[in-house]
Every structure is written in structure tokens, then in C-alpha cells.
Amino acid sequence: MKDFKIAPSILSADLARLGDDVAKVIESGADWVHFDVMDNHYVPNLTFGPMVCKALRDYGITAPIDVHLMVKPVDALIPQFAKAGADYITFHPEASEHLDRSLQLIKDNGCKAGLVLNPGTSLECLEYVMDRLDVILLMSVNPGFGGQKFIDTTLDKARKVRQLIDASGRDIRLEIDGGVNVANIKEIAEAGVDTFVAGSAIFNSGDYKGSIDQMRQQLSQ
Ligand code: DX5
Ligand code: ZN
Numbered sequence: 001m002k003d004f005k006i007a008p009s010i011l012s013a014d015l016a017r018l019g020d021d022v023a024k025v026i027e028s029g030a031d032w033v034h035f036d037v038m039d040n041h042y043v044p045n046l047t048f049g050p051m052v053c054k055a056l057r058d059y060g061i062t063a064p065i066d067v068h069l070m071v072k073p074v075d076a077l078i079p080q081f082a083k084a085g086a087d088y089i090t091f092h093p094e095a096s097e098h099l100d101r102s103l104q105l106i107k108d109n110g111c112k113a114g115l116v117l118n119p120g121t122s123l124e125c126l127e128y129v130m131d132r133l134d135v136i137l138l139m140s141v142n143p144g145f146g147g148q149k150f151i152d153t154t155l156d157k158a159r160k161v162r163q164l165i166d167a168s169g170r171d172i173r174l175e176i177d178g179g180v181n182v183a184n185i186k187e188i189a190e191a192g193v194d195t196f197v198a199g200s201a202i203f204n205s206g207d208y209k210g211s212i213d214q215m216r217q218q219l220s221q
Pocket of ligand 1: 009011012034036068141142143144145146147148177178179180197198199200201
């Protein structure tokens, strides 16, 4: 079977008991922690920053932390998140004046780098930076909130990005974020996605292990 990763978005976790809740979701079989950083500027919502990422590490969370920056500007937060224990750092191309420089900054700080494409963002920005990328994250909702409906046109986009990745011959993960659930994860995987962010479908299910197991079962069919 392919090396699929499931990355619960802590946006939907119990924020008053974050450490416990993240530990629980990892024990329930999740692979990564998806860490949504919102600034009330690039997106109309406000979440958490590097201090909370460090707090999770200090609490004993050892799973890869996948930091999704929905902030503008991005560069100042890159070294801070690297120091706070991030493994992956991704950002939106619209939010950086200097795409290549921001990607290089992530690499220089020892993290894996990626770009996040909104539903309406074209694939053009990938063309000259493929060699810098470890992950391409496709938004299947407009960023800012959990619990939105999956936008179906993302499937076609995922197929196109899968072709670009395969043609590049590079080891780049194809990740999807927004509205992923047990009912649609198989179809999304068939479009070439290997890394799945799911917030509400896991944290609001009341049974983390049950929902993650069901997702994996869909992926193994
Ligand atoms: C939206 C965030 C997502 C979101 C996913 O801006 O980037 O990670 O929390 O939540 P669900 O899975 O509920 O759509
Ligand atoms: Zn996200």
C-alpha cells in the first residue's frame, strides 16, 4: 500500500486541553499534527503561534508537526516555528513577496518546505520552484475555518499536480486540506493525494480511533 499519512487539524481539537487531545489523536493512529496558523489578516480568523507549537513539544508530542501558515507576511514566523519544533512549514504564495526566498528560508532553518494553493489559485507558481518543494498542499476549501464542504474541482487539480510531481521525479508529498472525511477520502486518494488533513471529521466524531481506522480502511480498498 502507498505511504498514506493522516494529519488531524488541531483547529477542531479541544483547545482548552490541547496537549491531551493531540496525544490522544496520535495514540488513535494519526501520523502528523496539522497546525493551522491564522492571523486575522491573510484569513479572517485568529488561532495560535510558535509558543503553542513549542508547548506541544514540551508536553511530549513527538509526531511530525505540519505547520500551515495562513499569515501575511510569512518570513518572520519561519525561524520561530523551526525553533518551536515544526517539521513541515507551508505557506500560501500570495502571502509572500519572494516565493523562492521564503522556501529557501524554510530549508535553511532545517524544515521541509511546501506551498499551499487555494481553490482559485493556479498551478503556475509551482513551475520554477519544484526543486525546492517537499510538499504541495491543495486547499479543498477556502482557508480560514474548519468544517466546510469539500470543493469538488480540487480533484481535477490534484490529478494535474500528481502528474507534475511524477514528471519531476522528486519525492514531493501531495496533501489536501478541507472537508476530508471517511466518505470522500478514497476518491481523493485516487486523484493522487497521499496526505490527508482532517479536522472536524476526526475531532468531532467522538471516536478518534474509529474515524481514523475507517479512513485507513477506505485507503486500503
Ligand atoms: C482551513 C484549515 C484546515 C481545516 C480543516 O483553513 O486549513 O486545516 O481546519 O478542517 P476540516 O477538516 O474540518 O475541513
Ligand atoms: Zn490547514
